[in-house]
Amino acid sequence: MLKPCLFLLQFLSTVSSSSTTIPLGSTLRASDRNQSWSSPNSTFSLSLLPITPSSFVAAITYIAADVLVWSASNNDTGDALVVDSGGTFSLLPNGALRLINGSGSIVWDSDTANRGVSHASIDDSGNFQLPDNDGFPIWSSFDNPTDTLVPSQNFTVGKILRSGSYSLSLDRSGDLNLKWNDTVEYWSLGFNSSINGNLSSPRFMLRSNGILVGLDPSFSSGMVNMAFSTDYGEGNDVFRFLRMDGDGNLRIYSTSGNSGAGNVTPTWAAVTDQCRVFGFCGDMGICRYKDSNPVCGCPSLNFELVDVNDDRKGCKRKMKIEDCPGDVTMLELEHTEFLTYPPEVSDQLFTLAFVACRLTCLQSGSCIASTLVADGRGFCYMKTPGFVSGYQGEVLPSTSFVKVCGQAVPNPPLYQDTSGKDKDIRLQALVVGGVVLATLLALVAVVISFWWWFYREKSGHTSAKYELVDYASGAPVKFSYKELQQSTKGFSEKLGEGGFGAVYKGTLPNRMVIAVKQLEGIEQGEKQFRMEVATISSTHHLNLVRLVGFCSEGRHRLLVYEFLRNGSLDKFLFTPNESLNWQNRFNIALGTARGITYLHEECRDCIIHCDIKPGNILLDEVHTAKVSDFGLAKLMNPKDQRYLSLASIRGTRGYLAPEWLANLPITSKCDVYSYGMVLLEIVSGRRNFEVSPETDGKKFSLWAYLEFEKGNVEAIVDKRLAEVNSEQVLRAILVSFWCIQEQPSQRPMMGKVVQMLEGIVDIERPPAPKLVAEGSSHGTTMTLNSNVSALSTYATSNAPSSSPSFMNIEVPPPRSSRDMTKESSSLLGLK
CATH class of the missing domain: 2.90.10.10 (Bulb-type lectin domain)
Incomplete structure (x- = not known):
């Protein structure tokens, strides 16, 4: 039965049940801007689209967003074919579909003349077809994509x-x-x-x-x-x-x-990695990153751009090798690779040492460049004339060599793009040197003045760098490893430990108290790490912990945060002698949701936390919630890869979304799931994965939903709470059940979560969350098992005959699923 089903699926995707019919002899004219052939619901249209005042292309567009999805194009290059203002796009009586210029010349033809085409049609999926009398498509845009x-x-x-x-x-x-x-x-x-x-x-x-x-x-x-x-x-x-x-x-x-x-x-x-695209910067062009954007330049000042207005067209030698009047030398390019992908038959592969890789190419008449890949194998790739595509980056373990005429003249740092015009390098160096010297002198004067003023005001010798911490929170300070050792007294006062490393308390010379996190498993180079830290430090929100600075020295990678004296939320939720009143708890829940919303929806790039838990929610003096470790997922995955090995996943037992276990992509909805678990713990004061006789041996989160179904809301709430706002409690419980739905599409976005908690939007009754077992491990942080079993679904038919009143809200005993929906909804006026 599988093959017929798939055939039917393919057939249905080709022929829509709803389409607009265009009769033979119909014509679209470039001179009439209002002409088009549209699908029945006006989702797609075919028209002669102006790209300049006098140039037009025959194209199908998605109307709502003006997205071009097909055009009459050159089969060899994919470029859309252009006609002038006198052009037409015609369905001729013989069934041919033609794009014709104003002069009468045929620019494009569907090759369907005299093949039985009865009409044309365009459907709501965007497919334009030329079917015969039986409805079989002779030609279609879906079968001829651009x-x-x-x-x-x-x-x-x-x-x-x-x-x-x-x-x-x-x-x-x-x-x-x-x-x-x-x-x-x-x-x-x-x-x-x-x-x-x-x-x-x-x-x-x-x-x-x-x-x-x-x-x-x-x-x-x-x-x-x-x-x-x-x-x-x-x-x-x-x-x-x-x-x-x-x-x-x-x-x-x-x-x-x-x-x-x-x-x-x-x-x-x-x-x-865009620079891994072969030929992105043209022949002999070098791709590199500037402010996380790929840019193109030439290997050295021995080269110039082929087109000064388009650096992607590659580079050429100022003096050709065959015309070189003097010696030919090899330019050495550190951290540079000339890309080699099969089946480049022009490339030759050898196992050579550093010097041999350079000399072998120099002595070969056919070699113009070579790359030594320093990955332990010693592979040396010889590049022959034809096309050479380069990639330069601080962390690339490769050294490349390029054959040039005369003395090799390296680029200024970071491969500044050449313009192809000769410049007076000596004069440029003098000007730059003068500017740098003047700037240094000015900075020295400012630092001396600042130090003198501070020394006069205070008896300590605090560096200006630390004072800037108090006033320039947008600029992370770079600390040396020795400075942080001294500030933390040799990392002696440990505040805690999580999946990304341990945290220590410290004090800067300006008496600012800090929390220093030693990162584990961070292997980025200096430049990349600093760029990532700069991105994280640009996030500013009341409910995010402030990043003060960082250390990137040798293999040491540390982050320096502001110190919050009340510590983490888990201390107040799960320690018998510590507790928070309900209003503090609700404000913490709301503040945490706002902080995560900022990361997901308000930053330039969506930041997925990947480890939302009470231990990563810190509290200041007035119990304002501040989400911490919000940039560590980005640091751990610098290339933003969406597929992660299960063996390398780091998360916390009880808070991991089912996607981690099902090998599905990790999105912001994973944080929504974790937040839902935290929200349930804020209400209950109990860990959601714990089992006890009170919960009938079930996980608390599963047991809580069963009690909610029975109308026993009081059993879910922390017994230590003397007074609560009943409306807020019920909203929080309903939101938590929505957040922990198994299907990511059923979970709300964090912005919607904030609105539901604030009471701005109504909350529909959530379906039963289908919880998934997360494997077992010792301790808090775990490595997931690939063998996962889903918990069985449950029924609520044996509900008790009565239930106690809860916080001045009467919760009648449920008599049926429909009655329970009405009764729970009536508590808050829910839908």
């Missing part, structure tokens, strides 16, 4: 998405491949390793929920999930599409149906 795929559009063997020199194709083994010039394969994604036997007809499809799936009749499950957009499953009005971009990267984009033109956001990229 650079974009929309949901339900099949991508099969033989089809190509093309953009300039780059293309996406699918081979018989079920692998998606990105290629440069149809030769160099620099990225691949496949599902054939999970399939036994040969694939009969592999294909890919982007689903409307943002998941890229692989399909084949030989699949036992029908489909395999291969890639996820960061917003997968979010919103019913989100339109997503897959595009082969001109920079060589394949991306999934998302746009809200109400967003308007231009508000399109990339939510997944095939190549996470």
Whole structure:
């Protein structure tokens, strides 16, 4: 039954039940801007779209966001074909679909003349077709894609998405491949390793929920999930599409149906490191990062840009090797790699030492550059003329050599881009040196004045650097390891320990008390670590712990935070002699939600915490909640990889979302799940994963929902609380059950959580959360087991005949599921 089902799925994705019919002889004219062929619900339209006042392309667009999803294009380059203002796009009486210039010349043809085309149609999925009298498509835009795929559009063997020199194709083994010039394969994604036997007809499809799936009749499950957009499953009005971009990267984009033109956001990229795209900076160009953005430059001042207005077109030697009147030398480029991907047959691979890798290329007439990969294998790649694509980065373990004429003239630091014009280097050096010297003298004067003023006011000798901590919170201070050793008295006063390292108390020379976290497993280089810390320190919110500074010295990686005297929330929730009143608890719950909302929805880049728990919620003198460790997930995963090995996952028992266990992508909804567990603990004062005779041997979070179903809300609330706000308690309990739903799409966004807690929006009755066992481990932090079993579902038919009143709210005993819904809803006027 599987093959017929898949055939039916493919057929339904090709032929829509609702489409607009365009009769033979119909014509779109560039001179009439109001003409278009639109789908029945006006989601997509085909028109002659102006790209300049006198240039037009025949294109299908997603109307709500003005996204171009297909165009009549050149098959070799993928470039859209252009006509002038007299151009037409016509469906001729013989069935041919043609783009014709004002002069009458044919620019593009569908090659369907006299093949039985009866009409044209465009449906609500964006597919434009030329069917025959039986409805069979002779030609369709879905079968002739350009650079974009929309949901339900099949991508099969033989089809190509093309953009300039780059293309996406699918081979018989079920692998998606990105290629440069149809030769160099620099990225691949496949599902054939999970399939036994040969694939009969592999294909890919982007689903409307943002998941890229692989399909084949030989699949036992029908489909395999291969890639996820960061917003997968979010919103019913989100339109997503897959595009082969001109920079060589394949991306999934998302746009809200109400967003308007231009508000399109990339939510997944095939190549996470853009500089790894072959040919991104052209022949002999070097790709590097500047403020986290890829930029292109030349290997040295011996080169100049081919086009000063477009640095991606590569570089050329100022003096060709064959025209060199003197000696030829080798320019050494540290931390630089000339990319090598199979099947580059022009490359030669040797196992050579550092000096030999340079000399062998120098002495070879066919070699123009070489790369020594310092990964222990000693591989030396010889690059021959044709195309050389470079990548330079502080953490690359490679050294490269380039053949140049005469003396090698290295670039200024960080590969400043050359303009191709000769400059007076000596004069430039004198000017720069003078400016630097004057700046240093001014800084010395400022520091001396500042020190003199501070010494006069106080008896201590506090460095100006520490004083800046009090006034320039936006700029993290770089500390030496020795300074932090002294401030913490040799790391002697330990405040606690978490999944990312231990925390110690310290005092700066200006008497500011700090908390110093020693990070474990952070292997970034100095430049990358500082860039990440700068990103984290730019986050400012009342409910986030302030980052004071950092240390990146040798293998030492430390973060310096403000010290909060009341410590972490878990001390007040789970210590018998410590407690908080209900209003403090509710304010902490609300403040924590606001802090997480800021990380998810208000920062420039969404920061996923990955370890929300009471131990990471700190309290100041007035018990204001401040989320800590909010940047450590970003530091631990510098390339923002969405798929993590289960063996390397760090989390805390009782707070991990089911996605960690099911090998699904980690999104902000994981933090929502963890927050829901914390919220339940704030209400109950008990750890959600604990079992006891009182909970009938069940996890507390599961037991709590059962009690809620019975109407026994009082049993969930911490017995230490003398007075509570009943309305706030019930809101908190309902929100917590929504947050811990198994399906991420059922959990609310954190901004919605804040609104529900504040009572701004009504809260619907949550379904029963299907909790998942998280394996076992000793201690708080754990490494997950891959063997996971789901807890069985439960029934509530044996509810007690009566239940006590709760905080002046009468909760009648439930008589049925429908009655329970009405009664619980009536407590707050819920829907």
